[in-house]
């Protein structure tokens with residue numbers, strides 16, 4: 315599906331939702347009882363950031379939380395699960411501006427080849443999207459040059475988001491799997507969602 319077809323399908327989907335959608339929903343201090351979508355025309359927001367993967371040492375930001383009974387014998391490390399809070403920076407340089415954090419789980423979910431399951435939130439901590447999140451899910455065959463995952467939702471600036479994530483390793487240490495991953499994200503979301 316081309317980007318335009320995708321945007322159109324999204325537009326039609328949103329348009330078919332009658333508003334206001336009244337549902338009780340509590341998010342932090344904000345209590346939401348009316349959700350109106352006054353302008354359903356989707357916005358397309360391109361983003362690029364760099365994930366700093368540090369699995370070892372005193373700056374570790376990703377920790378093993380579980381192994382399966384077969385993880386240690388499995389050629390793919392099947393069943394390992396890590397919880398991460400990896401830094402997301404503006405450029406590949408780990409000392410460049412911090413734009414947010416990738417918080418969530420990754421683990422081996424493929425018995426036969428290296429295929430990592432991802433389920434994490436991008437939590438923006440600076441700039442225009444400070445405080446917003448993007449919810450990302452997908453399969454990552456880490457040894458492929460380019461991989462693709464999905465934006466399945468978001469909050470604040472990215473309410474009702476959907477979108478596409480592509481990623482590639484810029485550098486990787488095969489011993490520790492530490493390195494820098496480039497993310498290009500195309501977020502499609504309504505221009506305004508009033509709560």
Ligand SMILES: *[C@@H]1O[C@H](CO)[C@@H](O)[C@H](O)[C@H]1NC(C)=O
Pocket residue numbers: 378379380381385386
């Ligand atoms: C998982 O297995 C690895 C490798 O044997 C070990 O270093 C790690 O401590 C284990 N972690 C958990 C949470 O079981």
Ligand SMILES: *[C@@H]1O[C@H](CO)[C@@H](O)[C@H](O)[C@H]1NC(C)=O
Pocket residue numbers: 439440441444445
């Ligand atoms: C991001 O928002 C938080 C909460 O409102 C605020 O404390 C913080 O200073 C903001 N950070 C930046 C870099 O703007």
Ligand SMILES: *[C@@H]1O[C@H](CO)[C@@H](O)[C@H](O)[C@H]1NC(C)=O
Pocket residue numbers: 460480481482496497498
């Ligand atoms: C991100 O976009 C840039 C510019 O189009 C491109 O050079 C790079 O390969 C892309 N990276 C990924 C991971 O899609």
Ligand SMILES: *[C@@H]1O[C@H](CO)[C@@H](O)[C@H](O)[C@H]1NC(C)=O
Pocket residue numbers: 457488
């Ligand atoms: C790291 O491992 C991958 C996959 O086995 C291999 O293609 C690559 O050449 C290795 N890189 C280095 C620097 O050894």
